[in-house]
Amino acid sequence: MVLYLIGLGLFNEQDITLRGLEAVRRCSRVYLEAYTSILLCGKEKLEALYGKDVIIADREMVESRAEEILDGADAQDVAFCVVGDPFGATTHTDLQLRARERGIPVRVVHNASVMNAVGACGLSLYRFGEAVSIVFFTDTWRPDSFYDKILANRRLGLHTLCLLDIKVKEPDLAALARGRVVYEPPRYMTINTAIQQLLEVEERRKEGAFSNSSLGVGIARLQADDQQIVAGTLEQLLEVDFGAPLHCLVLAGDLHVTEREMLEFYMMGTTDGCGCGNASGTQQES
């Protein structure tokens, strides 16, 4: 009857909304999109809460077998669950367009995503320019299209949210060449790797979008008990161990007075110590 696109929020099974939980419990099939982001809990936790099986939808299924997801959705409700908000980073446009072509109504249950929760670092959401994605560099592929966007934001005094690459269930190309499908272990880009890549590109482009003394904010595991927010120069942040995924990075633009006040709490080397934002300040609900 309906394809539900349900946002699961940022951290674990507790971040679904009451509206989302009611919808998912009504559905006959429940998919979990698990390649553009991850929840920091196993799918067993979701299954226990929902009272039904959860089918992991990898990239191959969503991109090549969308019809399979939609099959029967004209007779029974189907839920397609997405970490964050359904429109957070990837809009799953293709799935929606196919549903519409088949006359299947699409309903959306919104939730927090990094695109709005990044406000937790103290910088105003109003003052973010275009967000960028930073992908893992390889020996032969070192794309730097993010550089022009960061530069444009910088010239307007705006902050830039950098979303960091996730590689889940990527086929091992060497094995594929030998006719075998083997998946590489999942990889999540760290803040440190992102900064290394950024500085490498600045070194090449030399247009001054940022430097190793630019102010950045590293954010790890938003909404988790051990969420970590650290502000400092890119050089300083390079040395910080941010721990488990997911990570993201903000390049600060011009700071308003209140932004500076909020950010000071997370600044490295300030008098209140750890700079991790966990000791005495904004913590996340556990």
Add this chain to the structure above:
Amino acid sequence: MVLYLIGLGLFNEQDITLRGLEAVRRCSRVYLEAYTSILLCGKEKLEALYGKDVIIADREMVESRAEEILDGADAQDVAFCVVGDPFGATTHTDLQLRARERGIPVRVVHNASVMNAVGACGLSLYRFGEAVSIVFFTDTWRPDSFYDKILANRRLGLHTLCLLDIKVKEPDLAALARGRVVYEPPRYMTINTAIQQLLEVEERRKEGAFSNSSLGVGIARLQADDQQIVAGTLEQLLEVDFGAPLHCLVLAGDLHVTEREMLEFYMMGTTDGCGCGNASGTQQES
């Protein structure tokens, strides 16, 4: 022990997360911030769900009596609930800084806000520039600082989210001059008023940030059963009745192919009719 900042999401009491509900039920006092946004349900619904009284925190209380909100938060948990995400539009910086000064830990429960849920209109969140606020013009105060921001976004081909003014519990200045505190009825800016004001400013500035033939998307009551999304020229949108609040408006920048495909569904004058996005397409969960 803890000051919780809890996002309530977009529409009604069902939009709180399980994490947020658990936290609010644990608190001895629960405040609802009710002047930068509103839920489309009465506070009685919240009280029934939470099992406790909800204290409405108006602007005067939050700005002048923040200490009262924090009193006792060192001994018992206090919840400060915010429509959308706690960092959605207003960061309530002052309340957080005061809590920290008093050594009260602050914990955040994130939720959807218009800043990310606006992706529902089909435009990519990646491609939004700086958001702007449009306030009600008066006879003597017609601020147009949003114009430069829209122009800057436009030159980069980026979309602009326009957040529209809300006037809740504003003192009647004429009565105040006679020594009486009387509040004006609440006012919520419509998409139509916003467009009139935008076009008035373009008429004055004439720098081509937009015109009455520019493409816009009007969004009313995100996440509500009767959510309405209509795309069209500003001139067309001026004639649309978007109904009850809350409204917001997106000024479209350059469109990518997939954005155009998604937007077509909401376009006025398309063959599938109403253009309201409610008849057969992306609906909201009720």
